[in-house]
Amino acid sequence: MNIDDLRARHPDHWNKATALRVLALDAVKAANSGHSGMPMGMADVATVLFEKHLKFDASNPDWADRDRFILSAGHGSMLIYGLLHLTGYADMTMDQIRNFRQLGAKTAGHPEFGHAKGIETTTGPLGQGIANSVGFAMAEESLRARFGKKIVDHHTYVIAGDGCLMEGVSQEAIGLAGKQKLGKLIVLWDDNGITIDGKVSISDVTDQMARFEASGWSVFSCDGHDPEAIDEAIRQAKQSPLPSMIACKTHIAIGSSAQDTSKGHGALTDDQLIADTRAAYGWTHGPFDIPADIVAEWRQIGARGNIAFNEWTERLGTLSSAKQAEFQRQMSGGVPKKLSAAIKRFKKEQSEAAKKVATRKSSEMVLGVINAVLPETIGGSADLTGSNNTLTPDLGAFDADNRKGRHVSYGIREHGMAAAMNGMALHGGVLPYGGTFMVFTDYARPSMRLSALMKQRVAYVMTHDSIGLGEDGPTHQPVEHLAAMRAMPGMQVIRPADTIETAEAWELAVEADGPTMLALTRQGLPVVRSKHSTKNLTAQGAYVLAEAEGKRRAILIASGSEVSVALEAKAILEAEGIGTRVVSMPSMELFAQQDEAYRRRVLPAGPVRVAVEAGVRQGWDQWLCAERGNWKKAGFVGMDSFGASAPAEELFEHFGITAEATAQAVRDLL
Amino acid sequence: MNIDDLRARHPDHWNKATALRVLALDAVKAANSGHSGMPMGMADVATVLFEKHLKFDASNPDWADRDRFILSAGHGSMLIYGLLHLTGYADMTMDQIRNFRQLGAKTAGHPEFGHAKGIETTTGPLGQGIANSVGFAMAEESLRARFGKKIVDHHTYVIAGDGCLMEGVSQEAIGLAGKQKLGKLIVLWDDNGITIDGKVSISDVTDQMARFEASGWSVFSCDGHDPEAIDEAIRQAKQSPLPSMIACKTHIAIGSSAQDTSKGHGALTDDQLIADTRAAYGWTHGPFDIPADIVAEWRQIGARGNIAFNEWTERLGTLSSAKQAEFQRQMSGGVPKKLSAAIKRFKKEQSEAAKKVATRKSSEMVLGVINAVLPETIGGSADLTGSNNTLTPDLGAFDADNRKGRHVSYGIREHGMAAAMNGMALHGGVLPYGGTFMVFTDYARPSMRLSALMKQRVAYVMTHDSIGLGEDGPTHQPVEHLAAMRAMPGMQVIRPADTIETAEAWELAVEADGPTMLALTRQGLPVVRSKHSTKNLTAQGAYVLAEAEGKRRAILIASGSEVSVALEAKAILEAEGIGTRVVSMPSMELFAQQDEAYRRRVLPAGPVRVAVEAGVRQGWDQWLCAERGNWKKAGFVGMDSFGASAPAEELFEHFGITAEATAQAVRDLL
Structure with a gap:
């Protein structure tokens, strides 16, 4: 369908979708970077999805039973920002759109989870969104089984591009979803035939529909610019008990001189190109100017789910208060005492x-x-x-x-x-x-x-x-x-x-x-913590596991399996009169977060320090040489090469990660 | 085909394949670890491949035009060790087989490149072998184009398992090979339906033949125990101008009580099971005892390619000596002066x-x-x-x-x-x-x-x-x-x-x-090395880029884009009378390899040290606090969090990676 036909046949749809297109053009132009062509190409699909199918309520973005919308092709971030703005998400203001890709804006180069409501996951590294979506759909199934269909019954929709589908992780996701028969997962593939380097065909000849079908998916296809065809494909996909993939045949950067080219994939910032595109769209409004009637139609879409939200809230209220509390606890990630x-x-x-x-x-x-x-x-x-x-x-x-x-x-x-x-x-x-x-x-x-x-x-x-x-x-x-x-x-x-x-x-x-x-x-x-402590000592990152018996001349710091090695080394050294403290350090990050007074108590200045860990030294100098340490009195017992194939005990001997080697490292430094 | 039929109908084949099976059983038993079932299941396919198709000469394992054989399912390593031993590769002695998985043996748990001839690549991490094979086949095509079919004309054969095909990297490999029409790449899929956790069907329902076909491959299938069917499938695959996948339907751990089970995937070490399996095979010989007549047949297979090798050597000799030298140089990786x-x-x-x-x-x-x-x-x-x-x-x-x-x-x-x-x-x-x-x-x-x-x-x-x-x-x-x-x-x-x-x-x-x-x-x-040096200074890992003008009170160490930041900081500090050396450190690894005298010249004791790198600090303490450093006089200007979306210059300001911040870090430490 060419754009004149589309506009003539579906004027209301056209206006809404074109609002998304021009917002993408305007924001990318203002930022002088970003990706114009994908939002332009997928605006029709997204409009139909949000208008006719997606269960959401822009004024209640945290609604637990909302459909999830995932923009796996995250570089087309202006598509989701435009959708959230136009449907009326409070935090996605026009100022945010104007500040696309600027420091502190919610409108980052790629959608960042936590920046704004409605961004369900961070995408951009290709393939991640589609692979996340499998987990979304699994979580929905699990919660539905636990709390019932009245409370949990929603879809997960994904927009994925060729890049997502070329990344290997997509195959893992497709295989898992197919096996799990995740019928409420629907992937909308932006089949535009273009990547950054040129046509998809320069690097791939995969028949994606056949590929998905081979892994147990239902597959559909549609003209990704025809709103009726898109609607019908989504309707069919929703009927399938299997996960569905809809190949949406689209034109990247539609209506511009960069349409169907890799140039169209990137940032369209040429003034003439933008003016010509607006003219082709019949769009006479200025940058970032969306006519009130079109905004109003979008806002209606954003409010469409409010009734369903209220009905859902009522249904939730019919559960026992204990069950409600449990649902809220699980959804918010609370941990029972x-x-x-x-x-x-x-x-x-x-x-x-x-x-x-x-x-x-x-x-x-x-x-x-x-x-x-x-x-x-x-x-x-x-x-x-x-x-x-x-x-x-x-x-x-x-x-x-x-x-x-x-x-x-x-x-x-x-x-x-x-x-x-x-x-x-x-x-x-x-x-x-x-x-x-x-x-x-x-x-x-x-x-x-x-x-x-x-x-x-x-x-x-x-x-x-x-x-x-x-x-x-x-x-x-x-x-x-x-x-x-x-x-x-x-x-x-x-x-x-x-x-x-x-x-x-x-x-x-x-x-x-x-x-x-x-x-x-x-x-x-062996258990190294045979003395019970109610306190979570691991939370401190490191702690004194065994104090020196005589004058403290050495501190051994170890993690995991090497803590017992350090304890053995301590026994050897103490027998020689070398007072040795053993510090267990299960987590460097947590220890670094402790206050200095605590860290100093655990790692005081003075003694020789030797770390024992069956890994590389990188990272250990922070605790050996810094933190009141002295590089002349610091040693490390661990690995400085790849391992080898042999029984484990022989390997520890071979690579010198033993109590005796640890004791010797201390002796060498005293 | 059950094993009695197989044995009756193809007694010669049976003996050869069973020699591989029992070697796997014996070696895994001796090691008390490893994977018995895959070599047992794929022994028939491997025997046919080596006997009828693989172009190789065990006495000339470095023959440039040999077919490459890649065991992508590397956990079945005893299959390749058995093949190399039986076909007569000099370094794969029976002692090596007996020492399977022991320290120093060539017969590591997974095939390790460099341990023995005939191991073309290290495999074990699943999916890597099949993905390597695409590069092998591309290299063959490239060399054939450059040196002609007389000199370069060989196949790449891969044995891959379900694990290889579930890993995402396999899809990337399949897609690339399909697009590249690598007709000399043939993948033999060990279609045994079993993984470690149970049946493949608990985690995957993919129709692998449809999947490969969707990416432009020819696909074939055969009973993976019927030597005639295997032979015919390989013959057909060799005819195809496309990469080929042959689904070899096999029984993992065939003939044992663990056949077709996940137990069969692992180490079969039970004495009774092994005895029963040998009995089922009609194999009356002791552990590691292969009858001379069977060894002789295998050795013939190993010598089969010797004629072709000699012919190839002659053909190579018909090239001009310059062309021959160039071929040898490229194959050996030499760099022209x-x-x-x-x-x-x-x-x-x-x-x-x-x-x-x-x-x-x-x-x-x-x-x-x-x-x-x-x-x-x-x-x-x-x-x-x-x-x-x-x-x-x-x-x-x-x-x-x-x-x-x-x-x-x-x-x-x-x-x-x-x-x-x-x-x-x-x-x-x-x-x-x-x-x-x-x-x-x-x-x-x-x-x-x-x-x-x-x-x-x-x-x-x-x-x-x-x-x-x-x-x-x-x-x-x-x-x-x-x-x-x-x-x-x-x-x-x-x-x-x-x-x-x-x-x-x-x-x-x-x-x-x-x-x-x-x-x-x-x-x-900017260019920081405006003074030409014929010497490769980067080879030293780090070097003094700019010496302190006055008394040396600080050393700034930086890499990449932050070297020019360090030079700017030096200018600020020198203007304040703080003599500052700038060390460019393009490679920590290379600097660590220098002798101590050099390292001391670059990083002498005494001055404040500040490193500048737009990355995390981990690794830098080696040069800041160790190496004659002092943690009280060490600073770092870099990142301690993820980045953000904004123009680059703003980000460097925002995250404090600037000349002024670097100068301030020095001042704070003086």
Whole structure:
């Protein structure tokens, strides 16, 4: 359909969609950067979606049962900003639109979760939105099973581009959604045939409809500029019990001289081009000037859901007050007080039992406590359930046949798992955790970064956290991964030393307002915290685990499996008359947040300091040489290369991560 | 086909394949770990491939024109070890097989490149092998175009499992191979329906044949235990002008009581099970005992290619000696001497011209020099060609219609690009480089780690290396990525300060025996090395760029775009009488490798030290507080959070990465 036909045949639609188009043109022009063509091309689809299908109420943007709209093709951010502004979201003012991409504006270059209501997730890194959406849809299914269809019954809509579909994570998402039969997930593919470098065909020949269909999706297609065709396709998709993909054939930068070109993908800032495009649209209004009648029509769309919202509120009111409170608690991420008591009880039992356990197994034991208290946890593993110990007995499998199940078989899809967990956390009502081998944080890293950027409560259960993994060899042994994850702002990295610290770490993960990575061992570890403490010592990041017996001449600092190595080294050194303190440091981030007086008590000036950790040194100099330290009296026992394939005990000997090597490092520095 | 039928109908085949099966059983039993079921299940396919199709000569394993065999499902490593041993590769002795998964053995838990001949790439992290294979096949096409079919004409065969196909990177690989019409790439899918957690169907319902077909592949299927059917499928695949996928329907752990179960995926170590399986096979020989007649048949297979090898050697001999030498040089990765001279010339010109240029543009200028001297470079970008500046004018597009082209449109596939580049480097004859935004190293990280582990010469052109990226915002601004990449053993990270250092960085990348990541700016940078030096100063990792004018009271250490900030800060401080040295530190790794005397000259004890880098502090304490430093006199000007969306200059002000802030940090410490 060419634009003259479109305009003639659907004048009301045309005006609304064109308001979106010109807002994108105007904002990109003002910012002198951004992406004009995608909002121009997808304005018709978005208009039909918001006008005819999307369940939302602009004046109640936090409505728990709203449909979720995810702009996976986040570079087209002006599309969502325009939609939110025109439909009347209070915080998306025209001033924000005018300040597109400027410091402090809600209208960042890519949609940023938390900047404005209606932005359900941060997108921009391609493929993430579509992969988040699978988690949104899973959360909806889980909550519906728990609270009933009267309270939870909504769709997740996604606009995805060719870039999203080329990124590998999209395949993981498509595969997971297809298997899970997520019928309320609908992806609108902006099939414009253009990427930054040119036509899609220079890098891909994939038949996307066949690809989605191969993974268990329903597929539809439409002219992405014909409002009736778009409406009909969405209607059909809503009927399908399977996730649906609608190929919307569109023209990027429609109506401009850059239409259907890679130039049209980017920032259209040429004055003549913009003037010509406005003329082609028959749009006579000035920049950022949307006629009142068109605004009014959009506002009506924004208010359309208000009745449904009120009806929903009434239905919620028919639940028992306990059930209502529980729904609100789960949606807001509150933690019931009894969890803390349960964890204290568990810690006490375990301190007394003092059993040698791998911390991955400790984690399973703690999860038994947590999962019993928090019905909103949904665990899972990327096909290593028995190794990651994520499945506690009462969870059941989350599946199309059992939406009350709480453990997901994510398949061999670390990246898709992390992205889905972000979606669950963002949706609300679910506390997701998922496991894989720690070395495969590399596969999941782009989504883990978004957990941190969006401050989402996602728990990463990363087991086999060192050469202690053993025979699988260097491809499976993390060496640099603790450092790499600690480098990420906002990622809480905790490497507990035993079952007690693992319980404390989990308590912190559940109470956090951001993501946590738990680094857990494959190999058994003795309990180092045999004296019970009700206080969560791990929350301090580091603490004195064992004081020097004689004059304090050395401080050993260790994390995780190396804390018991440090304790052994202390025994050797004390036997030689070298007073040695052992500091357990499960979390550098948390220790850095303590006040200086506490940090000084833990790490006073003077003694030799040696850190022991089966990873690279990077990051440790902060505690060895800075923080009242002295580089001439600082040592490190750890890894400076990749690992090797052999039984774990042999590897620790081979790479010199032993009590004797630690003691020797101290002697060398005294 | 059940095993009794198979044995009865193809007794010779049966014996050979069963030798592979029992070797896997025996080695896994001896190691008490590993994966028995996959080698057992795929032994028939592998036997047919090696006996009837694979072009190789066990006595000439480095034959440049051999077919490449890639075990993407690397956990089934005993399959390739068995094949290499039985076909007579000299270094794969029975002692190695007996020492499976033991320290120092060539038979690591997963196949490790460099451990033994015939292991073409390190596999284990799932999806990597199949993604490498695309690069192998591209390298073959490129070399064939350059040296002719007489010299280069071979296939790339891959065995991939369900795990490989579920990983997102496989979709990137499949899409790229389909677009590139890599007809000599043949993937044998071990379609056994089992993963670690159970049946594939618990996590995936994908019709893999439809999926591959959707991306432009030919697809075939066969009973993976019927040697005639396997042979026929491979024959057909070889006829196709498209890449081919053969779905080989197999039984994991065939013939054992663990057949077709997830138990069969793992280590079968139960004595009774092993005895029963041997009985079912009719195998009466002891552990590690392969009868001489079966060994002899396998050795014949290993020698089968010797004639072809000799013929090929003769054909190579018919080339001019210059052409032969050039082929050998490219295959061995040698660098012609004239490159060094060309780079020195370029440096001199640029020192004199002293133009303000973004280092991503500097990189393009240097590539112009390199690409003219080295016909084996193949560049590319993950759909950011104009931003990464990877395309120099004379390269041409590598495509099915133009195999002499030297620039690849990888599409929005950072991970697939990195994996393909590993494949190209491993194949030999190609020096690959590829670009994306530096923040997307997160997407490519699993393959970048393998570049480092395998010590492959791959150059990562990572542009937009800080908040200097500007308006695209925090999702696109690297903050922790320099630290995260520096944490990786064996990854040479270089962040040049100007065009001159960029030229030096590229010289190091080309001459390296491992991967290099170049961190390059979006924004223009002044030349800081206006005085020409023929010596490659970047090779020292850090050097004194500007000496203090008065008494040296401060040392500023900076990399990349912040070197000019440090020079400005120096000017401010010197004006206040504070003598300030500026050290440019383009590469921490290279500086750490210098002898202590040099390091002491660059970073003497005494002065205040302040580092300036638009990234996180992690890693810098090594140079600030250690290395003769003093934590009380150490400061850092950089980032401690994610970035934001705004024009770049405003961001540097906002986050306090300025000359004035740097000067103030010095004043505060004096």
